Amino acid sequence: MKKSMLRWAVPLIAVLALALVLTSCSSDNQAKTLNGAGGTFPYPIYQLWFSVYNNLTGVQVNYNPVGSGAGIAQITAGTVDFGASDAIMTDEQQAAAEDAGGLILHIPMTSGAVAVIYNLPGVSSEELKLTGDVLADIYAKTIIDWNDPRITALNPTLELTDDPIVVVHRSDGSGTTYIFTNYLSKVSESWNSTVGFGTAVAWPGDVGAEKNAGVAGAVKETPYSIGYVELAYADQNDLPFALLQNAYGNYEAPSTEGVTAATEGVTLPDDMKVMITNSSNPDAYPICGFTWILAYVNQKDQAKGLTLVNVLWWCIHDGQSYGVAQDYAPLSSAAVAKAEDEIRSIEYNGQPLLSE
Numbered sequence: 001m002k003k004s005m006l007r008w009a010v011p012l013i014a015v016l017a018l019a020l021v022l023t024s025c026s027s028d029n030q031a032k033t034l035n036g037a038g039g040t041f042p043y044p045i046y047q048l049w050f051s052v053y054n055n056l057t058g059v060q061v062n063y064n065p066v067g068s069g070a071g072i073a074q075i076t077a078g079t080v081d082f083g084a085s086d087a088i089m090t091d092e093q094q095a096a097a098e099d100a101g102g103l104i105l106h107i108p109m110t111s112g113a114v115a116v117i118y119n120l121p122g123v124s125s126e127e128l129k130l131t132g133d134v135l136a137d138i139y140a141k142t143i144i145d146w147n148d149p150r151i152t153a154l155n156p157t158l159e160l161t162d163d164p165i166v167v168v169h170r171s172d173g174s175g176t177t178y179i180f181t182n183y184l185s186k187v188s189e190s191w192n193s194t195v196g197f198g199t200a201v202a203w204p205g206d207v208g209a210e211k212n213a214g215v216a217g218a219v220k221e222t223p224y225s226i227g228y229v230e231l232a233y234a235d236q237n238d239l240p241f242a243l244l245q246n247a248y249g250n251y252e253a254p255s256t257e258g259v260t261a262a263t264e265g266v267t268l269p270d271d272m273k274v275m276i277t278n279s280s281n282p283d284a285y286p287i288c289g290f291t292w293i294l295a296y297v298n299q300k301d302q303a304k305g306l307t308l309v310n311v312l313w314w315c316i317h318d319g320q321s322y323g324v325a326q327d328y329a330p331l332s333s334a335a336v337a338k339a340e341d342e343i344r345s346i347e348y349n350g351q352p353l354l355s356e
Contacts, residue, residue, distance in 0.1 A: 132184070166226070
């Protein structure tokens with residue numbers, strides 16, 4: 001079966017099981033519509049999840065992929081029922097959210113890889129090899145041509161031209177940028193001390209584009225360019241991606257298996273605010289991370305709160321089976337357990353909303 005077909009394949013047994021579970025937890029007290037906004041990193045899987053959930057329950061979950069920075073801003077402002085981010089909120093953002101609505105949770109939904117994509121005539125996917133320090137210096141604009149000796153040394157069999165490297169980055173506040181620059185800060189002392197990491201940084205130069213789709217489009221249209229996107233966007237746009245050297249020394253392509261390897265052996269805190277970039281696991285892909293739903297512990301609307309906890313519970317359990325075909329790695333049992341505890345803590349007027 002082709003991958004494009006697998007993306008939308010739904011096992012019949014799974015659907016029947018889901019219908020039974022959701023019917024048992026349905027309630028006339030639940031809202032029929034939820035609105036959320038945030039990262040573009042998880043948008044392909046969220047789009048599928050919420051479509052399936054609507055077919056099963058009649059609940060409409062509207063999700064606006066505006067970027068993690070905007071998602072954090074909107075949940076803080078109370079204009080959406082939930083936010084979504086691939087970046088851990090800063091202390092300042094957390095404080096602002098708590099002032100607005102109380103304690104806010106980072107509930108893991110899935111994890112994914114950030115692919116380093118390129119448009120190099122004559123160079124196919126997984127032919128180009130890069131190390132973390134070389135990638136950092138490309139984005140720092142200290143390596144400016146494709147035939148720079150440090151690149152050609154890694155790729156002796158490729159015919160690389162002297163064309164300038166067109167560096168494409170996100171222009172909006174982005175969780176994908178957070179994951180990408182967190183990795184660069186770990187592998188390059190120079191990058192860490194001059195640029196650092198965050199949802200938005202002071203890029204040294206070249207082309208800015210909005211959202212994952214914008215970066216993918218810019219790279220696709222620009223010869224000799226390089227960029228970074230969630231793996232699903234690379235696959236959807238048939239864009240080649242590089243092999244990256246991981247901390248162990250192996251060259252790895254972005255994959256769900258590589259993301260799963262990166263999560264293994266990681267101590268998961270109760271609040272699930274943890275980064276998994278540059279894992280030492282021999283099979284790990286080095287640029288990957290969790291993506292979180294942001295939700296307030298204290299819900300102001302009981303009906304929406306009931307719907308929210310049921311949607312989230314479905315996503316971290318039955319929804320996980322849809323991830324791999326969409327290029328997302330399912331949560332580990334340990335991560336699911338942490339997410340369950342967070343969802344159980346969501347309440348209305350001091351009473352938990354989730355009934356099991």
